[in-house]
Amino acid sequence: xxxxxxxxxxxxxxxDERIVFIGxxxxxxxLNKFKNEMPDQFFMEGISEAHVIGMAAGMAMxxxxxxxxxxxxxxxxxxxxxxxxxxxxxxxxxxxxANGAGVAYAPLGPTHQATEDLxxxxxxxxxxxxxxxxxxxxxxxMAATVEYPGPIxxxxxxxxxxxxxxxxxxxxxxxxxxxxxxxxxxxxTTGTMxxxxxxxAELLAARxxxxxxxxxxxxxxxxxxxxxxxxxxxxxxxxxxxxxxxGGLGSxxxxxxxxxAFLSPKGFARLGIPDVFADQYGSQATLLAHWDLxxxxxxxxxxxxAGL
Amino acid sequence: xxxxxSSTYRTRPPSPSLDRRSRDxxxxxxxxLAAGRRGHLASAFSLVEILRVLYDDVMRFDPxxxxxxxxxxxxxxxxxxxxxxxxxxxxKGFFPEAHLWEFCKPNGILGGHPEFGKVPGVEASTGALGHxxxxxxxxxxxxxxxxxxxxxxxxxxxxxxxxxxxxxxxxAASKHKLDNLTVLMDCNHMQSYATTSDVLDLEPLADxxxxxxxxxxxxxxxxxxxxREALAVLPLRKGQxxxxxxxxxxGKGVSSIEGDLSWHHKxxxxxxxxxxxxxxxxxx
Numbered sequence: 001x002x003x004x005x006x007x008x009x010x011x012x013x014x015x016d017e018r019i020v021f022i023g024x025x026x027x028x029x030x031l032n033k034f035k036n037e038m039p040d041q042f043f044m045e046g047i048s049e050a051h052v053i054g055m056a057a058g059m060a061m062x063x064x065x066x067x068x069x070x071x072x073x074x075x076x077x078x079x080x081x082x083x084x085x086x087x088x089x090x091x092x093x094x095x096x097x098a099n100g101a102g103v104a105y106a107p108l109g110p111t112h113q114a115t116e117d118l119x120x121x122x123x124x125x126x127x128x129x130x131x132x133x134x135x136x137x138x139x140x141x142m143a144a145t146v147e148y149p150g151p152i153x154x155x156x157x158x159x160x161x162x163x164x165x166x167x168x169x170x171x172x173x174x175x176x177x178x179x180x181x182x183x184x185x186x187x188x189t190t191g192t193m194x195x196x197x198x199x200x201a202e203l204l205a206a207r208x209x210x211x212x213x214x215x216x217x218x219x220x221x222x223x224x225x226x227x228x229x230x231x232x233x234x235x236x237x238x239x240x241x242x243x244x245x246x247g248g249l250g251s252x253x254x255x256x257x258x259x260x261a262f263l264s265p266k267g268f269a270r271l272g273i274p275d276v277f278a279d280q281y282g283s284q285a286t287l288l289a290h291w292d293l294x295x296x297x298x299x300x301x302x303x304x305x306a307g308l
Numbered sequence: 309x310x311x312x313x314s315s316t317y318r319t320r321p322p323s324p325s326l327d328r329r330s331r332d333x334x335x336x337x338x339x340x341l342a343a344g345r346r347g348h349l350a351s352a353f354s355l356v357e358i359l360r361v362l363y364d365d366v367m368r369f370d371p372x373x374x375x376x377x378x379x380x381x382x383x384x385x386x387x388x389x390x391x392x393x394x395x396x397x398x399x400k401g402f403f404p405e406a407h408l409w410e411f412c413k414p415n416g417i418l419g420g421h422p423e424f425g426k427v428p429g430v431e432a433s434t435g436a437l438g439h440x441x442x443x444x445x446x447x448x449x450x451x452x453x454x455x456x457x458x459x460x461x462x463x464x465x466x467x468x469x470x471x472x473x474x475x476x477x478x479x480a481a482s483k484h485k486l487d488n489l490t491v492l493m494d495c496n497h498m499q500s501y502a503t504t505s506d507v508l509d510l511e512p513l514a515d516x517x518x519x520x521x522x523x524x525x526x527x528x529x530x531x532x533x534x535x536r537e538a539l540a541v542l543p544l545r546k547g548q549x550x551x552x553x554x555x556x557x558x559g560k561g562v563s564s565i566e567g568d569l570s571w572h573h574k575x576x577x578x579x580x581x582x583x584x585x586x587x588x589x590x591x592x
Contacts, residue, residue: 043449045480048480050438050472050476051445054442054446055445055449055477057443058442058443058448061431061443062446082473085433085434085436085439089424
């Protein structure tokens with residue numbers, strides 16, 4: 001997903017001299033061809049995220065479309081005030097390409113795990129928050145970022161994530177995508193968790209329960225009406241995210257549910273990372289399993305909520 | 309041009325008397341303070357001549373077209389000094405003077421910190437310190453190489469050098485050899501709690517900026533002639549960003565509040581205090 005994302009920045013920049021790339025201190029060789037072919041549009045500015053965001057905002061004020069890339073935690077925790085003031089208050093056309101969000105960097109420990117990025121970014125007025133499911137969707141997301149007004153946070157998975165979105169699907173920032181219909185239960189997912197939800201839905205089908213999966217690549221602006229319509233008929237809703245259960249997709253959907261006042265009560269669960277920093281290393285897969293973010297426990301939870 | 313070593317400025321800032329225009333601008337600031345019943349008065353007073361030289365003598369701009377491409381950009385990184393900026397922008401015709409009397413009022417456009425998009429002539433929303441230099445660097449990078457483009461000025465403060473982001477930005481300005489960027493520092497040697505030397509000593513400040521790759525000039529920040537002379541030819545040095553460290557007096561213009569920390573910010577102003585400010589300015 002990251003390779004696709006950076007390749008897209010390169011391709012977009014080739015056709016649009018407004019497009020600029022800024023990295024902090026990325027891996028050796030990153031986007032070499034970009035640097036060689038378009039040196040005036042390529043910047044590697046050092047481990048100085050607060051400055052980098054301000055500089056990106058300044059460039060955007062002069063008409064540039066700026067793609068900033070570094071590790072998700074440093075791009076969010078480190079420079080939160082710059083995100084609020086320099087980007088959001090100025091409606092700056094800056095795109096934040098966040099590497100390894102969630103627990104992609106599991107073995108590196110919690111300093112490198114962006115597990116509250118969606119919560120804190122979602123709280124900023126004017127910040128669009130996008131979490132694609134796979135590399136093919138990333139391609140469509142990136143194409144949509146060029147003309148979108150204002151700052152955008154783009155959450156990237158670990159890479160090599162299974163492709164679950166149809167290749168011919170159009171993409172629009174602010175839209176949700178039903179990957180699988182189901183009348184009993186609805187999994188609402190964001191980012192790369194769509195695959196686990198689709199697998200959980202398969203397991204439930206074998207037990208006679210029809211579970212749908214709706215993928216929410218844009219957490220903000222959130223398509224509230226579409227989600228309400230999809231949630232209305234089902235008995236239970238489960239949100240699934242590689243993120244804290246506080247403040248992210250689960251909270252956003254809970255807010256919709258609470259305000260929708262559906263006539264019949266619905267089971268509801270937020271599946272995500274509990275309110276902790278990771279207490280294990282291992283891999284992304286072992287950490288997700290540690291927190292029951294895998295198909296079998298997800299299916300069990302859904303069945304219980306649906307009264308099966 | 310009179311250039312004294314930093315230590316001289318720290319112990320005894322030269323204090324030329326203020327001319328009519330400098331006093332009139334400060335009177336507008338006090339009227340704003342009276343209207344809003346609050347404000348960073350002393351922080352605005354130290355800044356008046358720095359902004360005055362930019363708007364009167366240095367910068368190109370068109371108040372009837374505040375976003376004209378060829379304009380020079382001035383980012384007030386020390387946003388809390390905004391009353392001085394508002395006084396000059398109104399004076400230059402960016403907006404009607406009547407806005408000044410709605411300072412901090414619910415429907416006014418002029419808040420306690422300046423906002424981009426709300427106030428004609430304000431180039432960036434500032435107030436959180438340590439942001440303006442990076443914004444200016446981004447703009448200078450985007451503008452350089454274009455012969456029709458304006459230059460970039462960032463006005464920051466010595467207190468703002470407490471922020472690490474100021475120094476991150478300084479490294480970058482130097483790396484990119486941004487000679488279309490000039491920093492003017494309102495160096496009033498004080499911050500909110502105490503003197504800068506007591507809170508977090510910055511000295512040797514000029515040497516620090518030199519070490520970070522800047523061409524450094526020090527000047528009396530209330531001496532219009534010295535300021536004009538310092539900025540007569542830009543860039544101050546080709547191929548290098550420049551900083552003009554303007555040594556100023558916090559509260560300059562009314563002797564009774566000069567150097568008085570309680571005037572950094574006030575949110576309760578009495579009629580007696582206002583009367584003293586007006587009469588103090590006439591004596592300046």
